[in-house]
Amino acid sequence: MTDTLINIEGLNLWYNQTQTLKDVDVHIQPRSVTAIIGPSGCGKTTLLRCINRMIDLVPGTRVTGSIKIGDFDVYGRGVDVTAIRKRIGLVMQKPTTLPMSIFENVAYGPRLYGTRRKKDLQEVVERSLRTGGLWDEVKDRLKDPASRLSVGQQQRLCLARGLAVEPEVILFDEPTSALDPVSTVKFEQEIIKLKDKYTCVIVTHNIHQAMRIADHVLFVYLGELVEHGTAHQVLTSPREASTASYLGSGI
Amino acid sequence: MTKRKLNNIIFKSLTFGAAGLLVIILVAILSVITIKGMKAMSWELITSIPSGGFYLGGKGGIANAIVGSLYLGIGATILALIVSIPTVLYLRVYAAHWFASIIRTLLDILWGVPSIVFGAFGFALMILLGMKASLLAGTITVALFELPIMIRSIDEVVKMVPHELEEVSYALGATRFETAVKVIFRQSLPGVVTGSLLAFGRGIGDAASVLFTAGFTDNIPHSPMDAAATLPLAIFFQLGTPFDEVRQRAYGAALILMILVLAASLLARLLGAKFNRYTVK
Amino acid sequence: MQLRRKITDFIAANAMLLATIFSGLLVVSIGGALLFRAWPLLAANGIFNVIFGAQWSPSNGLFGLKPFIIGTLWVTGLAIILAVPACVLAAIFLAEYAGPKTRGIIKPLIDLLSGIPSVIYGVWGVLVVVPFIADILGPYAAKHWHNIPIISTDYTTGFSILAGAVVLAIMIAPVIITVADEVLRAVPREVREVSFALGATHFETITRVVIRKALPGLIAAVVMGVSRALGETMAVLMVVGNVPLTPKSIFDPAYPLPALIANNYGEMMSIPLYDSALLAAALFLLLIVLVFNLLARAALNHAIKRAA
Numbered sequence: 024m025t026d027t028l029i030n031i032e033g034l035n036l037w038y039n040q041t042q043t044l045k046d047v048d049v050h051i052q053p054r055s056v057t058a059i060i061g062p063s064g065c066g067k068t069t070l071l072r073c074i075n076r077m078i079d080l081v082p083g084t085r086v087t088g089s090i091k092i093g094d095f096d097v098y099g100r101g102v103d104v105t106a107i108r109k110r111i112g113l114v115m116q117k118p119t120t121l122p123m124s125i126f127e128n129v130a131y132g133p134r135l136y137g138t139r140r141k142k143d144l145q146e147v148v149e150r151s152l153r154t155g156g157l158w159d160e161v162k163d164r165l166k167d168p169a170s171r172l173s174v175g176q177q178q179r180l181c182l183a184r185g186l187a188v189e190p191e192v193i194l195f196d197e198p199t200s201a202l203d204p205v206s207t208v209k210f211e212q213e214i215i216k217l218k219d220k221y222t223c224v225i226v227t228h229n230i231h232q233a234m235r236i237a238d239h240v241l242f243v244y245l246g247e248l249v250e251h252g253t254a255h256q257v258l259t260s261p262r263e264a265s266t267a268s269y270l271g272s273g274i
Numbered sequence: 275m276t277k278r279k280l281n282n283i284i285f286k287s288l289t290f291g292a293a294g295l296l297v298i299i300l301v302a303i304l305s306v307i308t309i310k311g312m313k314a315m316s317w318e319l320i321t322s323i324p325s326g327g328f329y330l331g332g333k334g335g336i337a338n339a340i341v342g343s344l345y346l347g348i349g350a351t352i353l354a355l356i357v358s359i360p361t362v363l364y365l366r367v368y369a370a371h372w373f374a375s376i377i378r379t380l381l382d383i384l385w386g387v388p389s390i391v392f393g394a395f396g397f398a399l400m401i402l403l404g405m406k407a408s409l410l411a412g413t414i415t416v417a418l419f420e421l422p423i424m425i426r427s428i429d430e431v432v433k434m435v436p437h438e439l440e441e442v443s444y445a446l447g448a449t450r451f452e453t454a455v456k457v458i459f460r461q462s463l464p465g466v467v468t469g470s471l472l473a474f475g476r477g478i479g480d481a482a483s484v485l486f487t488a489g490f491t492d493n494i495p496h497s498p499m500d501a502a503a504t505l506p507l508a509i510f511f512q513l514g515t516p517f518d519e520v521r522q523r524a525y526g527a528a529l530i531l532m533i534l535v536l537a538a539s540l541l542a543r544l545l546g547a548k549f550n551r552y553t554v555k
Numbered sequence: 556m557q558l559r560r561k562i563t564d565f566i567a568a569n570a571m572l573l574a575t576i577f578s579g580l581l582v583v584s585i586g587g588a589l590l591f592r593a594w595p596l597l598a599a600n601g602i603f604n605v606i607f608g609a610q611w612s613p614s615n616g617l618f619g620l621k622p623f624i625i626g627t628l629w630v631t632g633l634a635i636i637l638a639v640p641a642c643v644l645a646a647i648f649l650a651e652y653a654g655p656k657t658r659g660i661i662k663p664l665i666d667l668l669s670g671i672p673s674v675i676y677g678v679w680g681v682l683v684v685v686p687f688i689a690d691i692l693g694p695y696a697a698k699h700w701h702n703i704p705i706i707s708t709d710y711t712t713g714f715s716i717l718a719g720a721v722v723l724a725i726m727i728a729p730v731i732i733t734v735a736d737e738v739l740r741a742v743p744r745e746v747r748e749v750s751f752a753l754g755a756t757h758f759e760t761i762t763r764v765v766i767r768k769a770l771p772g773l774i775a776a777v778v779m780g781v782s783r784a785l786g787e788t789m790a791v792l793m794v795v796g797n798v799p800l801t802p803k804s805i806f807d808p809a810y811p812l813p814a815l816i817a818n819n820y821g822e823m824m825s826i827p828l829y830d831s832a833l834l835a836a837a838l839f840l841l842l843i844v845l846v847f848n849l850l851a852r853a854a855l856n857h858a859i860k861r862a863a
Contacts, residue, residue, distance in 0.1 A: 075752065077748065077751065077752060080748065080751060103279075105278070105754040105755065105756055106754065107754075108751065108752055108753060108754035109753075109754040112752070112753075113752040115745060115748065115749070115752070117745055119743075119745040119746055119748075119749050121746065121749060121750070121764055121767075122746070122764065122767050122768040123767070131750070131753060131755075131763070132753040132754070135278075135753065135754060135755050135759060136754075181749070184749075184753070185752070185753070188753060188754065278756055278758075278759070279756065281756070281758050281759075282756040282757055282758040282759075284758075285757075285758040285761070285762075286652060286757070286758070288644055289644045289645065289647045289648035289651070289652060290648060290652070291644075292640075292641045292642075292644035292645040292648060293644075293645045293648040293649065293653075293661060295641060295645075296641070296645055296664075296665065296668070296728060296732075297661065297664055299668075299725055300664055300667060300668050302679075302683070303668075303671065303675070303676070303679045303725075306679055306682055306683060307675060307678065307679060310678075310682065356574075357574045357577060357578060358578070360570065360571035360574035360575065361571070361574045361575045361577075361578045363571060364568075364571035364572060364574065364575045365575065368568055368571065368572070369575070376579070377575055377576075377578070377579040380578075380579040380580070380581075380582055380583070381578060381579065381582075382848075382852070383582050383845060383848065383849075384578075384581055384582040385848070386782055386786075386844050386845065386847075386848035387582065387585065387786070387841060387844065387845075388785070388786020388787070388788065388813065388840065388841075388844055389786070389788065390786065390788040390813045390816055390817060390837065390840070391585060391589070391786070391837050391840060391841045391844075392585070393816075393817075394589060394816060394833070394834055394837035395584075395585045395588055395589065395837075397820065398588045398589065398591070398592050398834065399588065401592075402588075418581065421578060421581065425578060449560050449561065449563070449564040450564060450568070451563060451564040451567040451568065452560070452564070454567075454571075472670075475670060476670075478672075479670075479671075479672025479673070479674070479675070480672065480673070481672070481673060481674050481788070481789045482673070482788040482789055482813070482817060485817055485820060486820045506672060506673075506674040506789070509674045509675075509677075509678060510674055510677070510789065510793070513677075513678060513681060513793070524678070525678070528674070528675055528678045531672060531674070531675065532671065532672075532675055535670060535671070535672055536667070536670070539666070539667070539670045543663070
């Protein structure tokens with residue numbers, strides 16, 4: 024929706040005494056899909072969760088450096104964390120529905136920010152479900168408990184729910200790893216459609232997925248940003264040896 | 275500050291406040307009892323029996339209740355153990371699945387029975403057997419009261435004994451009884467000790483179950499058929515008198531009872547922590 | 556040797572079976588024995604008259620339990636009203652805000668609270684709660700709350716429903732808090748994260764999501780508290796006044812069912828059918844407590860299934 028550039032500068036993170044992110048410096052391009060790839064446990068998810076400060080929920084973490092969304096530093100002094108999270112959505116690995124109806128799941132965010140009138144809520148919910156590619160499947164049963172949806176539908180619900188608060192950036196943490204291949208393809212299609220309006224950052228351990236949907240790729244290894252560039256460049260002709268060896272292992 | 279932030283802070287403070295309130299109440303209860311009790315405390319209180327009647331007489335102490343309660347509490351706990359341990363071991367080692375289910379359900383139902391109902395039951399038994407209010411009747415009733423508590427806590431401990439341990443014993447050719455005693459019981463012994471201490475604490479502190487069944491007297495019981503004074507009843511009866519000296523005895527009794535119960539529970543906690551180091555995982 | 560071990564096993568198995576059957580049948584025996592002793596009255600007056608009869612006058616042969624049932628309802632009801640908000644908040648504190656060290660201090664303290672014998676609560680009630688109501692709260696209510704039903708009063712001795720409810724509320728608090736805490740902690744981490752990721756505050760997350768998900772379990776916690784409250788005898792008896800009149804305000808005394816049984820055991824055998832009446836009361840109490848226990852377990856099972 025905007026040309027918001029995410030500018031990560033000098034990001035370091037310590038978990039208790041161990042440093043898990045080292046000097047990450049990168050620009051994430053607006054209105055595109057950026058994939059973060061790398062071996063498990065090397066910092067991909069940690070990096071992602073720094074962007075919307077969800078990492079704050081883990082006790083024992085300490086962060087230095089800055090992450091700027093446009094001009095606004097997420098780690099600035101006196102920053103209101105809940106306001107940040109309105110601008111940045113997150114779809115997590117495990118499709119998790121709130122214990123409410125489908126309608127209420129999507130309406131949860133807008134309600135927090137003051138939308139109260141039934142008509143306004145209905146508009147937002149329909150718009151978000153359409154953008155998330157779920158409207159046709161649920162429009163007749165919005166009052167049903169969200170838990171009754173299939174896993175693939177639940178994940179698209181999570182997407183719609185995140186879209187309802189009109190973020191500028193959407194983060195995806197291995198969003199299809201719990202889905203079957205058909206649902207995965209459906210979900211990836213929704214992500215591609217989002218590119219026009221939103222800045223998307225997706226952590227994935229599936230190289231083929233990155234090839235299918237990413238415009239840019241970041242390769243994170245042992246807490247360091249080893250390589251970044253266009254998807255084509257990084258995935259087909261990587262510059263660094265560790266990138267090549269990760270890609271070559273056919274993961 | 276936005277309204278949302280304000281709500282957040284107010285709510286957090288309320289929850290802090292609620293938890294704090296509970297702690298304050300606990301401290302209030304402990305301190306009031308301690309202060310009042312200490313004022314009444316003396317060597318005479320602990321070692322002599324009331325003179326001039328427990329309700330009216332100002333002299334003497336509560337030795338009758340202290341000794342009565344100890345006899346009753348220890349006796350009841352032992353009786354309860356005699357029934358609980360075999361029950362739990364049987365359920366673990368011998369019982370068929372369907373049988374164990376039924377018994378466990380019955381025991382769960384027993385768990386919630388209030389002590390006054392146990393007292394009433396004990397009383398009904400007394401009438402049936404022609405017994406008078408006595409140490410024995412009281413001990414049996416309190417043993418029944420402690421039974422569900424003890425079975426539940428021993429069962430929790432026995433549940434934690436790994437099945438592999440049992441299988442090893444059978445593989446070596448042991449009978450079920452031998453396995454039950456030498457392996458499972460031995461492994462659970464610390465838990466049995468802590469469970470007993472906790473049940474003892476509950477049993478000795480309960481008034482409603484001894485109200486009808488143990489009677490009350492100025493004297494220390496010399497035989498199980500004698501009536502026995504107990505600390506909870508001593509407190510209850512002596513609190514209600516118009517005479518201040520007698521009421522003082524009640525406060526002293528309250529402090530002693532509280533110390534006994536807290537000591538049992540503290541000991542249970544300490545032993546529990548200590549023994550956990552040695553169990554096989 | 557083999558034979559001896561086998562015989563030992565056989566004898567032991569049967570002895571243990573006996574113990575097990577004894578334990579299992581105990582609750583049935585209790586119900587049966589009470590019913591047996593209560594039967595003369597129930598047969599003579601009819602169950603309906605016993606439970607709903609409003610007159611209690613043993614020397615006249617009138618054994619209506621209604622005033623005592625009402626007394627129990629008042630005291631238990633007020634205790635729940637007092638206990639639930641504070642206990643739920645305290646459980647939320649433990650489950651959502653308190654760190655491991657704080658939990659390590661507060662949970663044992665709550666256990667301590669639950670271990671204190673009933674008579675001791677009674678003593679404390681008599682020393683602290685009753686005078687407070689008699690000297691401070693009562694006069695205040697007489698002056699300012701004159702026109703409000705239920706909490707108005709002209710004069711109170713302090714021995715009142717309110718005193719009983721306060722003491723009872725403190726006694727059932729550990730049960731409610733412990734179960735509520737476990738239920739709240741069972742709510743999966745991811746559900747909270749979803750709420751936070753959408754920008755909700757901790758307060759909003761707790762009230763709109765966590766409590767919603769934990770609701771069946773929280774209800775079970777309250778029902779367990781009710782069950783414990785119904786059976787509680789000594790502490791309440793010592794502060795509630797024991798007057799069998801229909802109360803009109805929380806400052807009035809009342810006479811709950813357990814107190815009835817406890818206070819009158821002495822005269823039981825002197826008046827015909829008196830013992831039957833008291834044991835019928837005990838039977839009634841037993842059944843009510845059991846019903847609530849079963850409800851609580853059903854609610855907990857439902858909560859567990861929902862969380863899966």
